[in-house]
Amino acid sequence: MKRLPLHVRLVAGFAAAMAVLLCLAGGFVYERVAYALDRGLATDLHKAVATITPLVGPQGTVSAPARATATGTDWQVIRDGRVVAHGGAASDAPIVAPSRLPQTGSRTLDVGSIFLLDDSRPVRVRAVRLSADGPWLLVAVRRQHRDEALRELFGQLLLAGVVSLALATAVGSMLARSALRPVERYRHQAAEIARGRQGLRLDVPADRHDEVTRLGHTLNAMLGAQEQALERERRFVQDASHELRTPLTLLKARIQLARSRPRDAAAYERTLDELGADVDRLVQLGADLLEQAEPSGSAEPVDVAALAREAAADHGIADVRVAEPALATGLADHEVRRVLTNLLDNALLHGSAPVSLSARTTGPWVVLEVEDAGEGLAPDLLRSVTGRFTRAPEARSRRGSGLGLSLVEQLVTSAGGELRLCCGGDHAAYGVAAGVPCAHDQRMRVTVLLPRAIVVP
Template identity: 35%
Template sequence: MLARLPVRVRLTLAFCAAMAVVLAALGAFVYVRMGGELMRAVDLDLRARAAATAGALAERGRAPLEAGRGLIDPDESFAQILLPRGEVVETTPAVAAAPMLSPAVTRSVTRPVFSVRRVAGVDDPARLLAVPVRLPGTVPRSGVLVVGAPLGDRAEALHRLLLLLFVGGPAALAASSFAGWLLAGAALRPVERIRREAAAICEAEPGRRLTVPPTGDELARLARTLNAMLTRLQEALEREQRFVDTAGHELRTPLALLRAQLELATARPRGRDELEAAVRCAVAETDRLVGLAEDLLVLARTRQGRLPLHREPVLLPRLLTEAAAAFYARAEADAATITVRTPGAAQTTADLDPVRLRQILHNLLDNALRHCGPEGPGVITMSAERTDDAVVLQVQDQGRGFPPALLTDTPSGTDTDGLGISIVRMIAAAHGGQMSLANLPSGGALVTVRLPVPTRPASQAGSGALSRGRA
């Protein structure tokens, strides 16, 4: 139930409960302390009266109550002198009806003793002080001097204090709760300001951020955390927008070419050779669309998590040769030449994902063919080298090279480097490797992909050598 209440109400209730406990404890302390102080004052008065009466008894040798009657107020104080058997030797009129102490208690008094008792003739409970004394006479006798005072005034003072506590306590609790309500509102006001600023941030102002208070406390950390989250969201939205833009740009060209080839083939009657040429062009553009669709699927899968890999032993020479063979027809049409440099006979097998590795080579070859120089046939060189812990793939062309901004800026994934380069970068990152771009001094571009490979146990080295022999 409390969890459904607003935070300000919950804070006020918690503050009110804490103040109620504090006020109750403080009231109890004051009440007990006040009662103790009043009782201490009564005891001091009784001690003074007992000392004065006992002194008068020792000095004058006669009954002290008769000698010092003016010192005793019959309405507020009273006294008796008792024998050990309980007989009353002397008494004040207020308590003359009966002894204030029983014979058993009187015989047990050997030192000053305080007690609270009901005394005949006194309406309120009385505080008594019993002191052993020596009675004057021809034969000295032992006796007990009992002085007392009613506790009615003390009880009345405590009653008034309790009444004040019951009246002032709730008032103080209400005032403190109202102060807690105001304090909670003041504490939550910066949170409300941050909420309003966050609500005001819209798609039209993606770069707007929350104001960080200069307090350095939890609110400042909250504002910084929300700003960091907004930055990540903005970057994600920008990447998404760049991805959509790049995908649209990449898909628009093959679709337009495919449509143009089909419209040209059906515009007028064509011969067999012309129809075959149109169909081959349509097939080539269709293959390109299929490759783009596969690349888009790769990007979509990486947005939901790390790109899954299925590692297995891969023969690098065969993989490079098959990748080049898939582009021979297109290279011939573009007056380009694809050269494959296979590694040596040793260490040509690596544990990689063959499907992803083929995607790397296909994207790099496609990028090289699209950017070959317009004058003369271009030469595209593919190579692979296996080291102890990595495979290094390189694709070099004689085209225009990469834009300077692409070589210096932080890789963005899908903004200026194109969809194919983005796929290569993501697959390399999934393998734990990296891709680097460079322009050659003699002209052209060089793409280097380094893919770490796990170290194979010695027991598996023989099987790799047999596979290479069969290849």
């Protein structure tokens, strides 16, 4: 079954279930009709036995045979294995073999089959032992009408069941094909995407909302996310190639210049120092790229207040305002250090003193703020400065790779937080909308909001 197409398996399962249901329903109807017909035969037998029993003597003689025959049944009296009296259509041959007769009490027996048509007439017999050592009274009623009705009912139920099963299977096959047709269409379109076709989306009907259409919407969302990821990767490779080209070109030019003519030891020392600076820049750029590629995250609380004090001391910043406690989740310890280091490096490199650092809790958030008195960023640059290798024109001559804020944004947004850049009353936000109001001063302010850790005592 696993090798068959899905719609064949669905139809086969549906047909099997329908066959079982039709058999159960037909069997129930057949049994109820047979029960009703058998009740009529049982009533006739009961009345005939009640009428004939008083007429039978101890030796099996019948005092009023005409009266017994008037019951409309076939009857026999058997003693010592032979028929001693009979009436109706019964002959002197026992209706029922003596071995089947009850030793005491009574028994109802059927002679002849309902489906096997033979010379014998099907009858229902009531055999009664009149006394412990006395004769048996056998009363039989004919079953022709009852058996004919049941045969007709059986044939009609069988025909109706077969037709119903065939129609149900045909309808089930059409429904299964109709339900799976969008899946096959999705498969063809996915095959085109796998062959390299760009910008293709699955054709999902707009007027339907079922499991298949939800699958189509999910696949379209996945395709969109995949294309965005590929586009980011392509842009990242292009930007990285552009940024790596400059230090590599400088390295090559310095080496060629050093080889162009003989130099003294001091000149070679200066050239080596310049080459070392270029190599350091390449090493830092590679480290920044690796950190962007491998964010880890953490569910353990991180003491942001302690890390802020350490970062401020490492950067020589005296203006530190820390409120205790300030525990955050979503980032690992080293990732919070990287966020603080990048923000403080940017403030010291591109801003102006004084630089301040604060850490506090506001509702469900831990808020980190870095301020400086520099000129800040233009409004349009505020909204794009977190892109990889994005820098202000005046900052390109300074050291740095242009990856600091990009890494900060990636870490903060992946932790479920928000990064804000504010300058001169203009604001740009990245990540979730935390709902914490922004400051409206003229200083350059970078704000990081991280989910606050709830500590249960």
